[in-house]
Amino acid sequence: MPTTAAVQPHSRDRDPPAEVILDVKDLRTYLFTKRALVKAVDGVSFYLRRGETLGIVGESGSGKSITALSLLRMEPKPAGRIVAGEVWFQGEDLLRKSPAEMRRIRGRRISMILQDPQTSLNPVFTIGNQLTEAFTTARQGISRARLPQVVVEVLRKVNIADPERRVSTYPHQLSGGMKQRVVGAIAISCSPDIVIADEPTTSLDLTIQAQYLRLIRQLQETSGVGIIFITHDFGIVAKMCDRVAVMYAGKIVEHGPVRAIFNHPSHPYTQALIHSVPKLEERTERLYSIPGQPPAPGEALVGCRFAKRCEFADDRCRQEYPPVFAGRSGHQEHTADCWRLEDPTWRPSLR
C-alpha cells in the first residue's frame, strides 16, 4: 500500500483507519457579507484519531479558526454559513444535528480553548462560578455539595496554585497565563473526547507559552484526549503535533505526519512556511518572508490559491485547482495539492 500511494495521486476521502474519532469531509463555510461572498473554508477534509494531536497551520485569514468553529457549528453569525460537508463524530454527522443536540455536544464531548485569555472569561463572574457553570450545564450528575470540591480539583489539574482561594477571584485579578489555565480547566472539565485549541498560546509571553504547551501535553497523556491545535507557528507544530494540515486561503494544501512534512515539504507554500521560521544555528542577514499577499477575502479564486505567490507556478496552476498528490516523503498519509508533484522527481527548493 505505501508504494502505490506514493506514486498514485490519492484522495483524502478514502476510509481512514479505525480509531478515527472525528472525520471531516469537504467542509465548506462561506461568509455572505454585503460586499462579497468569502469562501472562508472551501472544501476542507481531515480526520483526528483518539488521543492524537492534529495541527492546523496557516496565516491569519487562511480559514483555520472558522474551520474549528464550524466543527461545533459556531461559525460566525450572521454572515457565516456552513454550505456543505460532513463532520462525523461518534457515528453521527454533526452538521445534521439540531441546535439543542449540538449544545449538548459542546463543552461535554468537544470543547475549545480560545486565543485570548484576557477576553475569553466573563469579567463579572468569579472563576469558580464560571467553572461550576461548565459542570452544571453539562449535567454531569455531580451533587451540589460536591461541586466546589470538583471545581478545585480541576483547577489543580491545570496547575493553579492555591485553587481553594482562586475560585473566589475574578478574571481581572489573574495573570494572562493563569486565565488561560482556567480556560483550559473549563475545556477539560467534562472530560471531552476532543479539545480544539485555537492559538492558545499566541497572546502569552514565551516562558508562559512553554509552560502552557507542557501542560497541554501532560493533560493529553493523562486523559487521552484528541487535540486539534490551531496555530500559525511551525515551531509549535513541531513540538506539539503528530500530524499537521497546512491551510491556505480556505483549503488544506498539504497534510501529513509532522516528521514527513518537516523533512519533505511537498507544497511550495509549506516549504516557504518552514523556511520562514528563523533558525538559531543560522545567522542570516534577513529573515525569509513569502513574497506577495494572501488573496483578499472575496477575491474570485480560480486555480491554485497560492499560484500568484509561487515561483513554480505556470498557466495551469493559475487556471485549474490541482488534485491531491502523494507527498514527497512517501508516507501513505502525506498528501499535497500541487501540480508540480505530477513529476515524481520534482522537489520544491527555495533560493
Next chain:
Amino acid sequence: MLRYLTKRVGQTIFTLFAVTLIVFSLGRLTGDPATVLMPVEARQEDRARIMQHWGLDQPLHIQYVRYIGNVLRGEFGESLQWPGRDALELVLLRIGNTLELGLAALLFAVAVAVPIGVFSAVYKNSFIDHAGKFIALLGQSLPHFWIGIVFIWIFAVNLRWLPTSGRGTWAHLIMPAVVIGWFQVAALMRLIRSAMLEALDSEYIKLARLKGVRERVVIWKHALRNAAIVPLTYFGIMIAYLVVGSITTEVVFSWPGVGLLVVNAVTARDFPVVQAVTIVFAFVIVLANLIVDVLYGVLDPRIRFE
C-alpha cells in the same frame, strides 16, 4: 471599594458646595434682594435698615459664609408667598411626592427599555428593532406637556380609565410616570442595545456558548450582566432629566410635588423657596449619582477590587 467610596463621598460634598456657590451668585445676579423685598416708594433709611438687618451691607464673601452657615442649619428663610411658612419645610413636605413620581417613571423606563434594548440587539435589524426605535424616538421627540395632555384626552376624558389629575391611588400615578419615563426609554434602550451588541460579540460569550450554555442564559445572564454596566453611566444624567421632567408634568397633572411648587414660587418671585428647591434638587441628583457609583462597584468587580 472603601477607598473608592470615601473618594466619591468627598467629591459629592465638593459638588454640593459648588451648587451653593452658584445658587448664591444667581440670587445676587438677578438684582439687589433689597429691591425685591421692598416697595418701590421705600425710603432710603428703611432700605439701609433692611440691608443691615439681612446682612446685605456686608462684603459678598462674608454674606456667602453666613449663607452657607444657614444652609447647613437648614435655614432658607421664610416663604414670601406664604408668610410664616419655612421655605425648606414647604419643599420637604412635597419632595416625597416628587420622588414617588420619579421612581415610578424610572421603573417604567427600565422595565420598557431593558427588554426592548436586549431584543433589539439579539434580533438586530428585525421588526422589533425598528419598532422599538420608532416608539422610543416618538417619546423623545414629543414634549412632556403635549404627551401629558394627549394622554389625559385619551385615557381620562374618552376612555375614562384613569383619573385626569391629582395624587392618591396607583391609577393617579400611571399617566404622569409614563409621560416622564417614556422620554428616557429612547436613550436607555439605545444604550442597552449597543452595550448588548458589544457584549454578544465578545469572546466570553463565545466561550459560554462553547461550554454548551443555553442561549437564554447566554443573553440574560452572561451578556446582560456586562451590558448593564454601560447604561449605568447614563443613570446619573437620567435622574436629572426625571427631576426636570417632573416640573412640567406635575403642572399638567396637578401632581402635588416640588415641580408644581417651584413653578408657583418662580411666578410669585418667592426667592427663598426657589433657592431651597434648587438646593434640594441638587442634593437629590448628587445623592442619586453617588448611589449609581456604588452600583458600579456592585455590578463590576473590576471597580470593586481596585
